[in-house]
Amino acid sequence: MISVTGLGKRYGVIRAIEDVNFTVNRGEVVGLLGPNGAGKTTTMRILAGCLGATAGKAQVEGLDVTAHPKEVKRRIGYLPESPPLYKSMIVWDYVAFAAAIKGVKDIHGATERALSQVGLLEDVGDRPAAERIIGNLSKGFQQRVGLAQALVHDPDVLVLDEPTSGLDPAQRKEIRVLLQRLAHESRRTIILSTHVLADVEDICSRVVVLDKGTVVAEDSITSLRRQGGRVRLVVAQPSSAAAEALRAVAGVRALERHEDGAYTLTVSQECRADLAAAAVPFGLLELGHQAESLEEIFLKMTGGEE
């Protein structure tokens, strides 16, 4: 479980994050969303113990990240945005090295398990990927090596910073499938940041949206979708009075009238029942809801769409 309360970080006079609050329950997969510079990496680095917070506190499995850094790090597997690789090393040696510095007792066993989990014991060309030099592997495989080091000490919590960034669509799909498997098989707590909203839809059950260093939304994807969207409504007697009545319903942000008597309303919350009630006097014929895409919701929340 991850619990972040009033977390803040300043780099001199620059505020990276301020008063960030969210919780990730055990076994939950949560996406940390936000535009560049929103504070996602800063939040994740604080959670992983790579960076100290200037305000608030972050807890992992009930342990404070600042007060008990070693205990927390034993429970966390962290994959930074750029995988922390020694590219001149052989994959197996690198993961075994990661196991050694993370205090794993059975280094050989742990290395084998981690490599198997991310599919690096399979052959690439004429020999297993685990026997190859990291620098000679494709970016997708290097990302797997990064994941293997995060998994080698069998952590309860995974913190993954943009695990699919810089990968081509095929590689992205591979990593996404891998993460789905990790999430479902092991019931680990996973928090991942990404720009690729398809990843979030595929893997995460809930999202935390950061913008300009603060949390602007924290909800499940279904619930976020339900909050807004477009409603298409057709009445038998379209008129300016009908338009006014519809516009007056709470939650309606915009109204567009079409020639066939249909209205398209942009709504910011669930208000279909009220809209139906308002439309009945004008002869309600049809009412349908079009959910917003995650992109639209994301842009709306982060001020990317006015």
Added chain:
Amino acid sequence: MSAICAIAWRETRGYFATPVGWLCLGSFVALTGLFFAMSTSEFAAMAVQVASNPFATNQVNLTEWLIHPFFGNTAVILLMLCPALTMRLFAEDRRNGAIELLLASPISSGQIVLGKYLGALGFVFAMLCTTLPLTGMLYWLGNPDTGVLLSCYLATFLLAGSFMAVGMLASAFTTSQVVALVASFGLLLALWVLSWANVIAGPGLGDFLSAVSMLSHVNQLNKGLLHLSDVVYFLSFMGLFVFATTQRVEAYRWR
């Protein structure tokens, strides 16, 4: 302890996996070999000249004419090569992001620094071992003073350790290996020649500069004079720079 050993072992092996490591090792072997050959031929020529003079024979010995110049030259070679060996220690890890692996692991900054430092020392130790056939050859040529030889090796190792500690600190301050190389070389050169400044400084300051300078301490050890103060000087020097590097690495977590 196992984490320190793992980091140290990775660092030492890392030198053998990079061109810089092999280049430094190759240069060291070639240059020490060259200087040894030059000192040997000079010693042989001198021996022939004084052979007819029984009073001068006592003046020409292996320690004065071969061991001291050889280790003096080795120190200068190390002064030039150590910055190249240390420049990557932290600068490379920070540039390619590998430092995050160490920072996110359940180990302290002190363990990270000590591991890297011992790893770098391991490579220097291996480099120094390549001179063993040369000094071993002295036993074939004559009868060298083993005490002096051991003292010279100790002095050279302590000196190299000090060089590496300075270089590691420089590497911890930048993400550019070139900047780390130039900074550590400049700093080492300044510390090396500090004792020369006592010519222009007054007696008080001059004595202080002499005491701080590496050159005066290494000269004592190279003469075969194993003073505790010299050993303590080098160990303190290394300790100070390793501590400063630890503080610098700790600061990564706050920047």
